[in-house]
Amino acid sequence: MSSLFADIVGQQMAVSLLTRALEQGAAHAYLFSGPPGVGKTEAALAFAAGLACPDDGCGDCHTCRRVLEGLHPDVEIVSPEGNFIRKEDITEINLHAVYRPYEARAKVYVFLEADNFNIEAANAFLKTLEEPPAHVHFILVTDRPERLLPTIVSRCQPVTFSRVPTPALAADLMSRHGLPSSDAWLLARVAGGNLSYARELVKSESARRERGLLLDLARDLPRASLMDTQVALDEVMATVEGRSGERAQDLEQEYERALEWAGDARTKSWLKKRHEDKVKRQQRRLHTLGLQTVTRVFAGWYRDLALVAVGAGTAALNQDRLEELRAMASQDGLRGYTQAIMAVRKAQERLRYNVDARCTIEDMFRAIKEALT
Numbered sequence: 001m002s003s004l005f006a007d008i009v010g011q012q013m014a015v016s017l018l019t020r021a022l023e024q025g026a027a028h029a030y031l032f033s034g035p036p037g038v039g040k041t042e043a044a045l046a047f048a049a050g051l052a053c054p055d056d057g058c059g060d061c062h063t064c065r066r067v068l069e070g071l072h073p074d075v076e077i078v079s080p081e082g083n084f085i086r087k088e089d090i091t092e093i094n095l096h097a098v099y100r101p102y103e104a105r106a107k108v109y110v111f112l113e114a115d116n117f118n119i120e121a122a123n124a125f126l127k128t129l130e131e132p133p134a135h136v137h138f139i140l141v142t143d144r145p146e147r148l149l150p151t152i153v154s155r156c157q158p159v160t161f162s163r164v165p166t167p168a169l170a171a172d173l174m175s176r177h178g179l180p181s182s183d184a185w186l187l188a189r190v191a192g193g194n195l196s197y198a199r200e201l202v203k204s205e206s207a208r209r210e211r212g213l214l215l216d217l218a219r220d221l222p223r224a225s226l227m228d229t230q231v232a233l234d235e236v237m238a239t240v241e242g243r244s245g246e247r248a249q250d251l252e253q254e255y256e257r258a259l260e261w262a263g264d265a266r267t268k269s270w271l272k273k274r275h276e277d278k279v280k281r282q283q284r285r286l287h288t289l290g291l292q293t294v295t296r297v298f299a300g301w302y303r304d305l306a307l308v309a310v311g312a313g314t315a316a317l318n319q320d321r322l323e324e325l326r327a328m329a330s331q332d333g334l335r336g337y338t339q340a341i342m343a344v345r346k347a348q349e350r351l352r353y354n355v356d357a358r359c360t361i362e363d364m365f366r367a368i369k370e371a372l373t
């Protein structure tokens, strides 16, 4: 069973709780919470596989593999359409949940970005959560549990994820990706506890290039002319949009493989729908991840300037840019660095609400320039 959670790094508490639940009997509802990029969604799918698998979660059978790919008829993945998980979605789930699973041991519903239930949907969901059918499990995944109705939270077993500690992250990059120790530690620091970002930096040349570009922009922004700022804005938005195409091909191949075992026309059309949902979900995720990367890199740069200014350079995230940071940082700038970080935080908050991303980043640039000139 351990192989099911083999990809989850630095989350011993969560993994042992879930492993025990699979061995001893699982509750009907779980709330997976914690910062972005630490493996919540992966753990939710692994746990769902464990619940559905005829072999207590072997991680390797047909059922497990299909669940992990998000293509099993008894494991439904629900994510917001636009801003919200809507009442229509929940009504449909309530209707279907009462039927026995098609083939698995249990029926599992995984809600991604579960803090986006609108109020009608939350109330409709609450009814099912109060008296769930015996064969049904719900897994709610969120990085903002405080936005869920307390009545929902209280009916879920909490599973808390945390930032991956730098040593655990570095060890994973060495053992899994074969990175030499110095590179592994550098990337683990840069990623600041975010496992997905660390792995992306290892695997993708374009992610590393993008990081360099964003750091340069953060560095040059205070002195940039109006025109340079517009160019920078175009570049930032291009890094965000550029991600979607990259992984679309992987999904197509996975879909082709899945079609091979789909027998009749009905299964094929079901698979097509599932695939389309998955593509939509991935695009949404990549867009969000792109924006998160932009704001994280910007906040990291100004945070590092502040740290270097007070002589705490060893705590900086961007250890590979320490010389530049030392040349630029000054004690007099501390107030400005703090204001710049606040401007980034404000943009992060706004971006959560699906606002106009370009406009939000533009406002952030303006506020940073004001803070630092």
Ligand SMILES: [Zn+2]
Binding pocket: 053, 054, 055, 056, 057, 058, 059, 060, 061, 062, 063, 064, 065
């Ligand atoms: Zn299995």
